[in-house]
Amino acid sequence: MRHFTLSLLAGLALSSPGLAAEGTRIQVSGEIIDTWCYYSGVMGGPDAVVGSAHHTCALWCSAGGIPVGLLAEDGTVYMVLKVGDDTQTAGGDTLLRMAAHTVEADGMLYERDGLRYIVVSDVVSDLDITNKNHEDYGNVPGFSIPDPNK
Numbered sequence: 001m002r003h004f005t006l007s008l009l010a011g012l013a014l015s016s017p018g019l020a021a022e023g024t025r026i027q028v029s030g031e032i033i034d035t036w037c038y039y040s041g042v043m044g045g046p047d048a049v050v051g052s053a054h055h056t057c058a059l060w061c062s063a064g065g066i067p068v069g070l071l072a073e074d075g076t077v078y079m080v081l082k083v084g085d086d087t088q089t090a091g092g093d094t095l096l097r098m099a100a101h102t103v104e105a106d107g108m109l110y111e112r113d114g115l116r117y118i119v120v121s122d123v124v125s126d127l128d129i130t131n132k133n134h135e136d137y138g139n140v141p142g143f144s145i146p147d148p149n150k
Contacts, residue, residue, distance in 0.1 A: 023108035027124065030072035031131060034058035034100045037077065038069065051100055051131030058099040068095045070105060070118060078109070078118040098123070102130040 036042070036056060037049040048054065062068050070078045082107075083095060083133065107120035 018076065023110050023119070025107070026069060027104065027106045028072050028076075028078065028118070028119070029102070030070050031076075031100060032071075032080070032095060033069045033071045033077070034061040034066055034099070035069040035077070035089040035150040036061050036066040038053045038071070040079070047136075052129050053127060053134040053136070055100040059096060062096055062099055065070075068099075070103070076116065078116045081117050081119050083120040083123050084122065096124060100131070102127040107114045 031050055033050060034054065034057060036053065038046065043054065043057060051058075062086050068080045070080055072078065080095065083098075086095075103126050104124040105118065105120045106122045106124050107118045110117045111118070
């Protein structure tokens with residue numbers, strides 16, 4: 001019986017289509033973000049972890065290996081797997097140069113288990129940092145500094 005079960009499983013594996021996700025070409029505009037701070041809330045709400053107020057932290061997180069995302073204008077977050085011919089992963093020099101920048105990207109969208117990933121083939125436009133919110137939040141938002149009295 002064991003030999004039959006193994007043979008059946010091997011046959012199913014060979015006859016099943018691959019599990020690789022099929023991509024869809026998209027163009028999306030939005031801001032290159034630090035996904036750790038955006039999702040965890042450690043540095044405040046969604047307004048505080050974008051733009052010029054969060055630029056320095058986004059650099060540190062990206063350089064430290066935190067996945068980079070693209071926050072689209074409609075609020076959708078895409079995990080950026082690669083940009084152009086960059087041989088690095090999402091923390092590579094290409095994305096360090098674009099931290100907190102508003103970009104328009106053309107690439108392949110992949111979706112799996114409710115997550116969206118994009119492999120960017122071309123950055124169509126890079127508008128630099130357009131969300132100048134450091135006047136509201138400072139370079140390090142005050143609420144992200146631990147209270148020594150607690």
